[in-house]
Amino acid sequence: MDELIAIAEQIAQRLVARKQTIAVAESSAGGLIAAALLAVPGASAYVLGGAVVYTRDARRVLMDIPDEAMKGIRSASEPYAELLARQIRTRFATDWGLSETGAAGPTGNRYGDAAGHACCAVAGPATAVVTLESGRSDRFANMQLFARSALELLLTKLDQ
Secondary structure, X not given: XXXXXXXXXXXXXXXXXXXXXXXXXXXXXXXXHHHHHHOOOOHHHOEEEEEEOOOHHHHHHHHOOOHHHHOOOOOOOHHHHHHHHHHHHHXXXXXXXXXXXXXXXXXXXXXXXXXXXXXXXXXXXXXXXXXXXXXXXXXXXXHHHHHHHHHHHHHHHHOO
């Protein structure tokens, strides 16, 4: 967790200096992204909220994304990660939205993705999406990797 917090501290410095805010929608990282951001003292200046969107019901209730909006999009995909990042940004009226969706393990998901597969996205003044494949079945190691990758993606966009 220390590595995640170190990245979150860098993000915090940039967001505070710019007076910008963020909201997070994560799935397989299970709250680690938000936990890292919130572990930095003063997080209330830039973190407006977030959601662990782990199921279809969570997607509907927490993100207000109906089934009709998912036509042609599957979970744990780049288009879904982009949709989550845009939607969390809109719902919280933040400068940045950050998302993660994947299969932590020890087995793959019902969509055919292997354990260790995740997609992360950033929506805001800059946008980006990445896909990860760790090739590992270690659930917690994958969760940490997914969180680190999402935070690093955001940091990269903040530095542009």
